[in-house]
Amino acid sequence: MNQPLRRLATVVIVMFVALMAGATWVQFAQAKDLNADPRNARTLYREFGNARGPIVVQGKAVAESVKVDDPFQYQRRYSDGELYSAVTGFYSIVNGSTELEYAENDNLTGRSDQLFFTRVRDLLTGRQPEGAAVETTLNRAAQKAAFEGLGDQEGAVVAIEPATGRILALVSTPGYDPNDLASHSSKKASSAYARLRDEDGNPLRSNATRETYPPGSTFKLVTAAAALESGEYDETSEIPAPVRLDLPQSTASIGNFGGGGCGANPITLAQALRVSCNTAFAQLGMDLGDDALREQAQRFGFDDADLTIPMGTATSHFPADANAPQTAQSAIGQFDVAATPLQMAMVSAAIANGGRLMTPYVVDRVRAADLSVVSETKPSLLSTAVSPGTASALKEMMLGVVESGTGTAAKISGVQVAGKTGTAQNAEGQAPHAWFTAFAPADKPQVAVAVIVEHGGSAGNEATGGRVAAPIARAVIEAVLNK
Template sequence: MNTPLRRLATLVLVMFVALMGSASWVQFGQASDLNTDPRNARTLYREHGNARGPIVAGGEAIAESVPVDDPFGYQRVYPQGDLYSAVTGFYSIANGRSQLERAANDELTGRGDQLFFSRIRDLLTGRRPEGAAVETTIVPAAQQAASTALGDQEGAVAAIEPSTGRILALYSTPGFDPNALAVHSTSEASARYAELEAAPGNPLRSKATQERFAPGSTFKLVTAAAALESGAYTADTPVPSPNELTLPQTTATIGNFGGSSCGGEQVSLADALRVSCNTAFASLGLTLGEDALQEQAERFGFDRGEMTVPIQVVESVFPTDLDPPSLAQTAIGQRDVAATPLQVAMISAAIANGGRLMQPYLVDTVRAADLTVVSTTEPEELSTAVSPETAGALTQMMRGVVDSGTGRSAQIPGVQVAGKTGTAETVSGQPPHAWFTAFAPAEAPRVAVAVIVENGGNLGNEATGGQVAAPVARAVIEAVLGS
């Protein structure tokens, strides 16, 4: 063979090897990515051609697949409309998936590792494959109470069982009707998605888990915890509480709500929390220092990165490199500290649970189509937020908030409620956000809840956390205790 032929043969061989290698990489190396790509029509037909498992709350399907007479075979249906949109998200041919429909997709389609033997059984018996049921921890009565109590006000509710981390309610308004995105007409689904993207209030994003807000005075629980954990303070320790506090290095001042007095130039730490004294907690933050506040915030769950429950929860953040004026503002939940409603509920849940913070979770059980349980979520401790002694002291202080302080609207006859109000300033010219977080019964907690009502809800600039958010929390607590 002469030299030109050898070169040509070598080139052909190299091209053949490259072709086989490329084909093998596409078929094997990229198989997983191609199968999960929402643009893959074969994947769509395969998924819709089999019954996707239901998402369940309280024994009832809140998302299910029903047979339809079209090439896809099944269509996703959401019987409760927008009530559970922050939980289920949507499953759409045109727009992909979100929330549990995305996070639990392998289980819902039956492709999860724990369903391997179910798939083998279906293959051997010739049974049509079905997805598994994903049973959530949501209490339907609590979810409905959150919806009814918030009404047309924008905001969110997150409720947790303190001893386990089970998420009992997860509600965001405005929500959206997933049925409008589940239609098999790609043009209709795409048009509706575009409308929701442009709609006020960003309904496609859950405010309970995907948005961060200044926590306002609910963050005073973190500052109070840091003080008690330092060993230098008890609930009875006097703290400075002037009507106005001049911030170090500036001429700016911090005042109390409505320019009110906290009861004197000094009040006890318990009374400062009870009346939500800004000047006392700003002063306390300056005394404790940035490191103490940051460490305490992290023990409650801040700065831990994105959390999976299994839906994604954005990170709650405590700012760093604070100058003294910023530190004072941060200590009262303003400036750059930011938290999700779920994170604020975690603060109350940790206090309610004797200082132990449990990992929140939304999926209780995954059950195969033949009703066998293939996985169950076990409670897991995330951190020790505070000592049992500090948790006990904070519980008594939070009871004072509801019994005779700013949180009276959360009172429930015959039930001791421990809570904390919050009113968080937003951008200039906009009404403040109204917050409330609580747990009950205080002596044997079954539920911890956080509520945010954006921009004061129906009361606007006149709103406080006690007026607007506390009644919502009370309704959710009553629903859980009555269920």
């Protein structure tokens, strides 16, 4: 063979190898991504051509696929869509999917590895493939109480069962109707998405899990926990509580709500929490130092970028390398401290559970179409936030907040409620956010809850956590306890 032919043969062989390698890469390495690409029309027809599994709340489907007379064959239908939108999310032919519709897509479509034998059975028997049912942990009454409590105010509510981490309520307002996005008309679905994306309050974003806020005085629970865990403080320890606290290295100062004092100076740690004394906790934060506050916050779940429930969540944050004035502000939940409502519910849940923070989750179990259980979530320990002794001390202090402090609006006859209010400054010129977090019954906790009403809701600048958020938390607790 002469030189030109050898070169040509080499080129042809190299081209064949490249072609085989490219085909192998596309068919195997990229197959999953290509199948998941929303531009892949065949994937859309395949998914909509089979019955997608339902999302279930206490035995009732709140999202299900119904038979329709069009090329897609099945369309997603949502019951009480606005009520559950922060949990179900949406499933759309042009806008993709969100929340559980996204996080549990493999189960809902039946493509999960756990459903392999179900797929084989359907293939051999000629049975129409169906996705698995995703059963949630939600309590219908608690969800409704949270939604109605928020009303037309922007905000969020999260309720957790402290001993397990089961999420009993997860509400974000404003919500939206996922049915508008489930339309098989690309034009209608796109128009609905654009409208919701541009609406005030961004209904498509879950305030409960995907938005962080300054937690304000609810963060004083973390500061108090750090103090108790240090071994240098107990509930009776006295802390300076001036009317105004001048901050070192700065011309700034911190005052108390309303501009007055805290009833005593010095003040005990328990009393400081009961009346939510800013100057006492700011001084306490500087005495403890930013490292101690950060480490304590992280034990409660702050700075955990990997937390899923299984939907993704925003990362709650405690600032790094804060100087003394910044640490003082951080100790009262201001400066760059940021928390989701889920995070603040986790703080109360850990205290309620003797210091043990359980991993929060919203999917209870997954069932195949034949009702066999494919998977079931088992409660798991996320971290030990505080010792049992510290948790007990914090519980007693939180009881004082509701019994005779800033959180009396959360009182429930015959039930001991432990709570903490918060009124968080945010953007300049905006009314403060109103917060409340609590758990009950204090002696045998069944529910921990966090509520935020953005910019004080209907109360505006007159809002406080005790006035605006505490009654919503009370309603959710009563719903869980069936009071």
